[in-house]
Amino acid sequence: MQRIEHRACFGGWQDVYEHASDTLGCTMRVAVYLPPQAAHGRLPVLYWLSGLTCNEQNFITKAGAQRYAAEHGVIVVAPDTSPRGDDVADADGYDLGKGAGFYVDAVQAPWSAHYRMYDYVVHELPALIEGGLPASGARAISGHSMGGHGALVIALRNPGRYRSVSAFSPIVAPSRVPWGAKAFGAYLGDDRAAWRAYDATALVETATERLPLLVDQGDADEFLDDQLRPQLLQAACEAVGHPLTLRLQPGYDHSYYFIASFIGEHIAHHAAALHA
Amino acid sequence: MQRIEHRACFGGWQDVYEHASDTLGCTMRVAVYLPPQAAHGRLPVLYWLSGLTCNEQNFITKAGAQRYAAEHGVIVVAPDTSPRGDDVADADGYDLGKGAGFYVDAVQAPWSAHYRMYDYVVHELPALIEGGLPASGARAISGHSMGGHGALVIALRNPGRYRSVSAFSPIVAPSRVPWGAKAFGAYLGDDRAAWRAYDATALVETATERLPLLVDQGDADEFLDDQLRPQLLQAACEAVGHPLTLRLQPGYDHSYYFIASFIGEHIAHHAAALHA
Numbered sequence: 001m002q003r004i005e006h007r008a009c010f011g012g013w014q015d016v017y018e019h020a021s022d023t024l025g026c027t028m029r030v031a032v033y034l035p036p037q038a039a040h041g042r043l044p045v046l047y048w049l050s051g052l053t054c055n056e057q058n059f060i061t062k063a064g065a066q067r068y069a070a071e072h073g074v075i076v077v078a079p080d081t082s083p084r085g086d087d088v089a090d091a092d093g094y095d096l097g098k099g100a101g102f103y104v105d106a107v108q109a110p111w112s113a114h115y116r117m118y119d120y121v122v123h124e125l126p127a128l129i130e131g132g133l134p135a136s137g138a139r140a141i142s143g144h145s146m147g148g149h150g151a152l153v154i155a156l157r158n159p160g161r162y163r164s165v166s167a168f169s170p171i172v173a174p175s176r177v178p179w180g181a182k183a184f185g186a187y188l189g190d191d192r193a194a195w196r197a198y199d200a201t202a203l204v205e206t207a208t209e210r211l212p213l214l215v216d217q218g219d220a221d222e223f224l225d226d227q228l229r230p231q232l233l234q235a236a237c238e239a240v241g242h243p244l245t246l247r248l249q250p251g252y253d254h255s256y257y258f259i260a261s262f263i264g265e266h267i268a269h270h271a272a273a274l275h276a
Numbered sequence: 277m278q279r280i281e282h283r284a285c286f287g288g289w290q291d292v293y294e295h296a297s298d299t300l301g302c303t304m305r306v307a308v309y310l311p312p313q314a315a316h317g318r319l320p321v322l323y324w325l326s327g328l329t330c331n332e333q334n335f336i337t338k339a340g341a342q343r344y345a346a347e348h349g350v351i352v353v354a355p356d357t358s359p360r361g362d363d364v365a366d367a368d369g370y371d372l373g374k375g376a377g378f379y380v381d382a383v384q385a386p387w388s389a390h391y392r393m394y395d396y397v398v399h400e401l402p403a404l405i406e407g408g409l410p411a412s413g414a415r416a417i418s419g420h421s422m423g424g425h426g427a428l429v430i431a432l433r434n435p436g437r438y439r440s441v442s443a444f445s446p447i448v449a450p451s452r453v454p455w456g457a458k459a460f461g462a463y464l465g466d467d468r469a470a471w472r473a474y475d476a477t478a479l480v481e482t483a484t485e486r487l488p489l490l491v492d493q494g495d496a497d498e499f500l501d502d503q504l505r506p507q508l509l510q511a512a513c514e515a516v517g518h519p520l521t522l523r524l525q526p527g528y529d530h531s532y533y534f535i536a537s538f539i540g541e542h543i544a545h546h547a548a549a550l551h552a
Contacts, residue, residue, distance in 0.1 A: 008496065008527035010537045064340030064536065220284065251284035260340065261286045 001132050004029070010070040011036035014060055019128060023120040024083040025113065030125065031056040032133065033066050037073040042136035044163070044274035045129060046267065048078040049121065049143030049150040051169075052179070053099045056080045059144075062256035068264045072271035074140075077129055079121060081146070083114035095179050096186055102174070103150030104198050106187035115187055118198070122154055122161070140270035144168040144259055145223075146179070152200035152213065152233075159209035164273035166214035166266045168259050169221055172233035173201040179227050201236040212243040214269055216262050218252025277408050280305070286346040287312035290336055295404060299396040300359040301389065306401065307332040308409065309342050313349040318412035320439070320550035321405060322543065324354040325397065325419030325426040327445075328455070329375045332356045335420075338532040344540045348547035350416075353405055355397060357422070359390035371455050372462055378450070379426030380474050382463035391463055394474070398430055398437070416546035420444040420535055421499075422455070428476035428489065428509075435485035440549035442490035442542045444535050445497055448509035449477040455503050477512040488519040490545055492538050494528025 005016035012035040021028045037043055046069070048059050059065065059078045069076045082088075082101035089110040091097035101117035129135050141162050143151040148170025155165035174180020175195045184195045196202040217230045224230075230246055237244040252258040281292035288311040297304045313319055322345070324335050335341065335354045345352045358364075358377035365386040367373035377393035405411050417438050419427040424446025431441035450456020451471045460471045472478040493506045500506075506522055513520035528534040 007529055007531055007533045008494070008525075008537070009533040014533050061532065062337050064343065066533075066536070067340065067540075218284070249284075253283055255283055256337065257283045257285040257290050257342075260342070261284070264343075 001128055009033065010066045012038060012066070012070050014066060016056060021083075021120060021124060023116050023124040026083045026085040026088055028084065029056045029080055031060045031078040032129070033060065033069050033076040034133070035070040035073055035075065038075060038134045042134045043073055043075050044138035044140065045075045045077055045135045046270050046274075047121065047125070047139065047141045048076055049103060049141070049147030050078065050081050051143070051145030051147050052081070053094050054081050055099070058256070062260065063263050064260045065263045065267060068267035072267055074267060074271050074274060075133065075135055077125070079125055082117060088114045091186070096183055100146065100183060102146055102180075102183045102187065102198070103153060104184070104187050107194075108187060108189045111187050117150070118154070121150065122158060138163055138274045140164040140274055142166040142168070142266055142270065143170070145254065146171055148215070149174055149200060153198050153203060155211055156200060156203040156207050157197070159207075159211070162211070163276070164270045165211055166269060168216050168262070169218065169223070169228055169254055170200070170215060170230075171227060172230055173199060175199045175202065176232065177227045177229060201232050204233070204236045204242045205240055207242060210243055212245065213237065214266065215244065215246045216266070217246065217248055218254065218258045219248045219250050220252060221254045223254055277404060285309065286342045288314060288342070288346055290342060292332060297359075297396060297400060299392050299400045302359045302361040302364055304360065305332045305356055307336045307354040308405070309336065309345050309352040310409070311346040311349055311351065314351060314410045318410045319349055319351050320414035320416065321351045321353055321411045322546050322550070323397065323401070323415065323417045324352055325379060325417070325423030326354060326357050327419070327421030327423050328357070329370050330357050331375065334532070338536065339539050340536045341539045341543060344543035348543055350543060350547050350550060351409065351411055353401070355401055358393065364390045367462070372459055376422065376459060378422055378456075378459045378463065378474070379429060380460070380463050383470075384463060384465045387463050393426070394430070397426065398434060414439055414550045416440040416550055418442040418444070418542055418546065419446070421530065422447055424491070425450055425476060429474050429479060431487055432476060432479040432483050433473070435483075435487070438487070439552070440546045441487055442545060444492050444538070445494065445499070445504055445530055446476070446491060446506075447503060448506055449475060451475045451478065452508065453503045453505060477508050480509070480512045480518045481516055483518060486519055488521065489513065490542065491520065491522045492542070493522065493524055494530065494534045495524045495526050496528060497530045499530055
């Protein structure tokens, strides 16, 4: 990993690294916040997965998470949302292709050549972080919108790998909403049985670990009824007794102002699990 | 003023207004954060002046100030940095013309037709804010880089008008650095005597009010030696006994990560003066 940005922030360092990804077959950027405590020992890591159109910059410039990460002694790692580069397939529209990897491993051409964000986030990225930075191996995961979907799916499919999981405005049931149907149809093909492996509401039904889910959702979110539908996750969790804290936050929309307002509570939630 | 953005944030509202400016002869945008306490009465206002290339968005999306404004019950008003629109003169380069108003009232053509940011910030903008929003009339002022220059100059030239003033990485002596010499030469002309009215180090010499200046400056700031030169302000303040707290923050650069790291302390400083 080559460090390409290095900026003092809340007593620590907001860095950006560039590295060649074997999984994705391209050069990737990943943002890493190292709190001041990282100078003195290994720390737990919160992985943050961003939403549609984002790269590694959005969360680190807009969420204000560094203050809380410094307070709690947590490293925050924010990868890009898709493979990048001239060789990587793309599509018209913001919701497929670059900036819209949906944290799946694509099996359909032309996407299958590079779009393996699930594998990248679950395996290659943590190995890089834990091999090259003062990371302890204790992991938590969170994200926003498409990234909230990614965080829930990745935590539910990998019991024991994450101490805690949370999501802001997640796409909880991608198989049943337009964003997910478009992306899964392209990346995974028409066989909807294959979509289950990337659908949090389906995965809850068979989860072997009862990792509590923390979800914040603004009730003025412009995508609430068409794309997000948190009540589907609530029903799935209730049906099997999976622990879920779903908070409908009055007045909040889908923007980073919503994330900024509650990221402190999420980081405190993760820190409690990570330092336990 | 017409409200064009309205987003819940830390229990209050991050809004953006558009209005026709008589002073500038164009349509302007201004960002306003209303903390939750604004629902129950009039509150003091902190005016934030942004730096080169910025518009009304940079501070509200990147500084994380809303948390502290909500905590302290302070409205934060962040105007644009220059007149805007197709009729407004512009120049090549980021440091003159649009995005680079330097908070002066231009007297040279073609700039004098619209570039009157000093007058706008001192008179028209507070009148609009105090006439149309729950603002009490108690004012503080701060800013970054070009905006730090603007905050210092405006506070020093208007005794009694601001309860407190602070600056991040300000251009303290524009008459003596390349950014200021270029802008002042264009906007004010070649007579350097006219530049004194917009140079904080010169204004300190004749200030009739000993309003304490709070200045934070990163010691890894890439513009420190060529453009910012805070030691010139320090010398000017020492010569006349003007109170100055100049803090050199180790490792910090010129970016919003620096502002985000210390804006909480600045807002606490202003809130103490505003609520006194």
